[in-house]
Amino acid sequence: DAKTTQPPSMDCAEGRAANLPCNHSTISGNEYVYWYRQIHSQGPQYIIHGLKNNETNEMASLIITEDRKSSTLILPHATLRDTAVYYCIVRVASETSGSRLTFGEGTQLTVNP
Amino acid sequence: NAGVTQTPKFQVLKTGQSMTLQCAQDMNHNSMYWYRQDPGMGLRLIYYSASEGTTDKGEVPNGYNVSRLNKREFSLRLESAAPSQTSVYFCASSEVGGGLYEQYFGPGTRLTVT
Numbered sequence: 132d133a134k135t136t137q138p139p140s141m142d143c144a145e146g147r148a149a150n151l152p153c154n155h156s157t158i159s160g161n162e163y164v165y166w167y168r169q170i171h172s173q174g175p176q177y178i179i180h181g182l183k184n185n186e187t188n189e190m191a192s193l194i195i196t197e198d199r200k201s202s203t204l205i206l207p208h209a210t211l212r213d214t215a216v217y218y219c220i221v222r223v224a225s226e227t228s229g230s231r232l233t234f235g236e237g238t239q240l241t242v243n244p
Numbered sequence: 245n246a247g248v249t250q251t252p253k254f255q256v257l258k259t260g261q262s263m264t265l266q267c268a269q270d271m272n273h274n275s276m277y278w279y280r281q282d283p284g285m286g287l288r289l290i291y292y293s294a295s296e297g298t299t300d301k302g303e304v305p306n307g308y309n310v311s312r313l314n315k316r317e318f319s320l321r322l323e324s325a326a327p328s329q330t331s332v333y334f335c336a337s338s339e340v341g342g343g344l345y346e347q348y349f350g351p352g353t354r355l356t357v358t
Contacts, residue, residue: 173351
């Protein structure tokens with residue numbers, strides 16, 4: 132699985148968009164980008180994933196650059212409840228590729244009132 | 245739906261004691277996983293079960309054993325606990341393995357070994 136690099140911490144004002152970057156310059160063509168978050172002391176929660184097209188769901192948007200070497204998770208209107216550690220994970224998605232999710236240290240996002 | 249449940253929530257063991265952490269899911273998922281998270285670090289995979297009847301080692305399997313009791317339940321056993329196993333243990337499940345589907349996590353078991 133490709134290695135990812137994320138800033139250790141970020142701050143965002145409540146109600147504003149939170150843009151969390153992730154670098155994955157060694158990503159392979161068949162590797163997906165996944166985002167999970169972990170609110171203090173809880174189990175991680177899946178947010179979104181994508182291969183090369185931008186993706187949007189009820190929680191967030193995922194923007195992947197054309198060369199796929201980096202991506203940005205966007206929380207459009209951050210709330211205090213979005214304060215969490217956000218993990219960017221890159222891995223192959225297939226039934227035969229194994230099931231490991233490799234969590235790095237993530238980005239601590241703090242949403243301020 | 246309760247999702248993924250774990251028992252106990254907290255446990256304190258003395259070095260050398262044994263215990264089993266229980267995990268159950270009610271989402272009819274095929275794959276289940278055990279992770280550990282040490283303070284300030286990301287999760288590391290201990291063991292996983294791609295389907296009922298199969299188990300495989302993850303990144304940090306030493307000192308642990310697992311049992312996939314049935315499709316719903318996946319237990320993690322520490323035969324002789326060591327202080328290095330002090331951690332938060334998370335169980336997760338997904339429809340199938342291989343990263344095709346997202347993993348759903350339980351609330352965790354906080355284990356302290358003295």
